[in-house]
Structure formats: C-alpha cells, structure tokens
Amino acid sequence: MWLRRTALAAAVVPLALLVFRDAPVQVLGPDQAAVRPETVGGAPRPAIVSRAQWHADEDLVKEHATYTGAVNAVFVHHTGHPNDYDCADVPRMLRAMEEDHVRGEGWDDIGYNFVVDRCGTIYEGRAGGVTKAVLGAHTLGFNTNTMGIAVLGSFGSTNPPAAAVDAIAKLTAWKLGLFGRNPKGKVTLVSGGSGKYAKGVSVKLNVISGHRDGFATECPGIRLYNKLGAARTTSAKLQGR
Template identity: 60%
Template sequence: MRGFLTSSPGLSPAVASSIGVACAAALALPLALPTPAAAAGRSAHDSAPARPAGTGLPAGAAVPGSTRSLPLVPLTRDRVLGTAPEQGLYRAGVARFSLVGVVWDDPDAELHGRVQVRTRSTVTGKWSGWQDVETHNGEHGADPGTAERTSRHVRGATAPLWVGDSDGVDLRVRADLAGDAGARTGKGGGPWLVLPSGLRLELVDPGQEAPPLGPPADASRTGPDTDEAIATSAANTDITGFGAREIPALSRWATERELARLQGSAWAKPYVGARPKIVTRRGWGADESLRERGFVYTKKVKAAFVHHTASGNKYTCAQSPSVIRGIYRYHVKSMGWRDIGYNFLVDKCGSIYEGRAGGVTKAVLGAHTLGFNSNSMGIAVIGTYGASKPSGAAVTGIARLTAWKLGLFGADPRAKTYLTSGGGNLYPKGKNVRLHVISGHRDGFATDCPGKSLYAKLGTARSSAARYQGR
C-alpha cells in the first residue's frame, strides 16, 4: 500500500444461505471548493442525518450513524483523457463525521497518486495538518468470482482514515507522474497517470453505541432486535449467552473442556490456547441492518493473516468501538461489501473484537486477503504500522487470539500450511501456496500491509501463540 492516497446452525435455510453484498447507496457529505463547481449541493443519496435533534428515538437508544458521498471536482485545468490529474473538495461547517475515505467506480482500477486530507475538529475548532490516506488498490476484498466480489455494488477504495469528531474537510487527490517524476518541472501538461473514474469523498459518522441490552419488558428503551441482530447473537450461543456484549476469557483448562463439549468428545484436541476475552458485535455497537443477511462459511481455519487497518493511530482505546463502527460502515456502505472484511480486530490496548458476523468459533468467510480468504481468518490491528511500532499489548492480543482460534482447528502457530489461491497479484488462481500459519497480508498479496513494523513482530506472535498452546 502506498501511503497517500452453508448455512448456520440454528438458522432457517433461507436466512443461513443468503449470500451477497449489501446494497448500499454510499452517500455523502457536502464539501466545497473555492470554485463555482464546489458550490454544488449535498448529494441526494444521503443515508441518514447525523445526530439530528428531535429524532423521536427511544430514550437511551443508539443514535444511528451516517455515510455521505460527494463527487470530487477538478482542482486544475489540466486534463488527461478527460480526467483531471488533481481533484478534491473543501467544505467547512458540515454535519459531524469521524472517518473519511475515497472510493471510485471500478474495484479493479488502481489509484496511482497521493491522497491527502485535513479536517476541522469540533472540539478545538482548528484545522489539522495534512494527513496521508493509504490507497489500498484492491489488496483487500472478496476473492475473484465470488458473489461478494462480483456484485455491482463493489467499488475501489482507499483505506479509511480516522480523524476524530470533525465538521470541516479539505481533500486533494493528485495523480502520479508517468515515468521519472524528477523529470517534470511542474508546469504545463502531462505526463500524468489517469485517476480512476467516479472519485467520491466518503464522510462517515459511526453513530453512538447502543445501550446495554435490557430485559424484554424494556424494549421501549432499547428498541426491538432486528432479525439480523438476533441471528448474529445466536451464532455465538455455542459459547456464551444470547445478547452478550462480550465473551469472557477462560483458563486453558476450561477452554479444553469447552472444546471437548463442542466436539462432542471426552477430551479436546491437544494444543489449544486459553480463550481470550472477545468484545462481540453487540458490544462494539454494530448496526446489523447494514450488512447482508445470512453468513458464509468455509471448511476450516488453516491460517491467520495479520493486517493493519491503515486508519491512523490518533485514537484512544475508549474510541475503538467507534473506529470499528466507522470501518464497518465504510466497508459496507461505501465499498459495497456484505459485512466488515476482517474476522477480528485488535486495538492498541490488546482488546479483541469480533469482526465479520457468523460466530467467533466458526470458519467465517471474510474479505481481508484477496485470493486467500477461504480456510483462513483475517486479524486487523487498528492503526497504521509502517513507521510506528505496534504496542506490546496488540502483539500479545494477536498471539492470544491465534493460540485459541487456530487451536480450535488443530493448527500450530509456528508451522506452515498450504492454501489454494483464489487469484491475486502474487499467485494465480488455483496455485497451491505454502504460507506461514500466521502470515502477514503481504505474504499473500503484493502490499505494504500490515506495515513494516507490525510485520516484523509476527515472529514474536508465532512463538508466543505456540507457547500459549503449550507447545
């Protein structure tokens, strides 16, 4: 990454076999340029007003988030094949948002350029400095040929960037130069590379977290659960109570007993790590009505791919649920995926969060490593770890999670395994590839993810996970 720019147990067959991509109109936030073109009004596809007064919501209920999407406008008179090499938007005094990104029409098109943004804080009223937005360029997503990948709703996108509570934005996208950038003086036309068509700025308000689930008689406060929310909680009832906001940690002995129960045997497979505490989707406040209905599973979990979200490090651990809600909304409403792409997320304090719905003990098909989503899981550390070192707590979180989840499927964190490529930029479709059981994203796809500093810690995660398994 360049830094700038089937069925589920307990569910009806109709629900459990649903496969697809969430139909989402990615909608947008007004941004205005100091040009007449930038004075264009708000997109007609606004998904929801941000934190409106007098919503009529039940007392204490969650305030829904929103996604706004506005087309970028040219910042220069230059044109290459009808596309301006510099595009952007500026607007102050807009509805609040906390996460930004840029999307475009073709998910297979790559953005070769630099994406930068600055935002105005609602707390201080001051503008931030310019921040780079990582371009991603197709390295995440469902495998080629799958229903999720081929949906007409899927778009190309940058990484999302967490900017905190903001009410103003200034964005610029500048195409790379073809060939030697040093040969250009900066005056006149060409040779610019062509930016993807349909560039749009996404402004995401993650909304407020829902209150704790109350008793049925208290539904007037919390609101009734949707079918999707019920199915999501039910997917974890093999190991926790319905509606749990977190799955508690277990000792290794208790974990082995639980695994034996799940396997219907007198004893568990050897070498499973103690189950760590996991914050469920209800715990971080997922709006289950956003995602596609139903769950999709693969056969097993043979490997874990470690990622970073590339969303920046300017978040507190108390904000982690909001960051995840923002990424979830960006993946579904802006990028057109069926759900958040990662199976799990880990924050800088080492807290572990359930990602894609379907049950934390199960082999849920994610959209994290293009070409290698089958029989694997994706773990994203929240933050950007190219130059910044990940915290020891985050690395420990990876180790504890993989010791447990890989142990459920009998995998040794220090070993290597074979996965069949679904098609990507490193390995052609159908190739049997030997990979570390705990791999970095870059091992399966040509990318900088999970960042040089986090990738350097994967050896530590492997050895720690193996030790937690008792190896």
C-alpha cells in the same frame, strides 16, 4: 487494510481489490457467539468484545455468514488509521469501518474476522460466531479456510504496541487451536487468484502470515510484519507447544 475517506488517510492499497461477496447461510444464534473465558485446543479463550458490545449495525449486513471448512491460517493486517486514537473511541471507529465496508465498498459486512486495538483489546469483526470458520473479506485469493485480524493503526514506520502483538498471539493460539493448527507451522493454500499468485497456484505460507504474503501490498506495515515471528512463538507457547 482499511482506510476511511478522510483527510487523515494514508497511502494504502484499496480494499476493493481484496474480497468476494458472501453467499447466505444459516445465521448463528446469539448464544453461540457469547463472550466468555474457556479453554479449547490447549489455549485459553481471550476476552473478546462482541458485535453487540461495540454496537455493530446489524441492519447494514446484507447476507448471513458463509462458513468454510476450517481456519488453517491467519492473515494479519493494519488498518491505516493514525496511531494516536483513544481506545475509548474504538467502537465508534469500528462502526465507521463497518459502514464504509458495506455502503462504501458494497460488501456484505465488515471484512475482518477480528480487530485489535493499540490497548490490546480484541473485537469481533465479521458476524457469524467467533468460534466458527467464517469466510472473511480480507486477503484476495486466500479468504477461504483462513481468518483476518486487523490491528488499528499504521505500522510502516511506527512499531506496533506490545499489547497489540500480545493480543494477536492470544487470539491466534485459541482460534488456531480449535482447528488443530500449530501457530509456528506452515500451511499450503491454493490461490483463488490474488494478483501476486495466479488462480490455482499452491503457496506454502506461515500459519500466521502477513497480508503481504498473499497479496502485493505493504500491509501490515514492515514494523508489524517484523513482530509476527514473536507472535508465532508466544502463540505456540500458549498452546503448550
């Protein structure tokens, strides 16, 4: 979860605990991150707003993307923003998040692989190509072979919008399908050391998990966490399971 340093900030676990610095690798060409509908792995690719479309500041990015072997699991987060934002303002919010992650926290790029807003729009987060297994900076100890999806908002006492939950289902059905993963399945991940799980410990998790499943935090908020079962079911149906 992420929070700008403003008077609107809510109490959340600092993201400084959550990430490692990436190593440089070859960057993808723009054609490999093109936004277009397609069907792969049994589920259609949802519409995704590219970094170019939300005007990410590529000059801020310190290192090119690092790629891992696969996307075997997804961790869902909330960002801690107030829930009454205007969806038209989301590109500006993402640019502020990118700047905070890079200049404020000293990371290489925005931490999440994807961001979803309350209107159900999906945004490309960390650079490297939306079809690729890009190492994110979202869940301490479990960044490798996973991806992070952050929903803009705070869901400790407020239900997430149905459109946002539906977007999670569509995105996970498509992306997990690229790597042959069942959204309703389980996966065993080896912790890199998260505080909640010591380094080297094998942990059995849902393929679609909440941030709190891998790290000691309230994120993604109990109201969003309680909707993950529905997201798993819808995601699996979209895969034809």
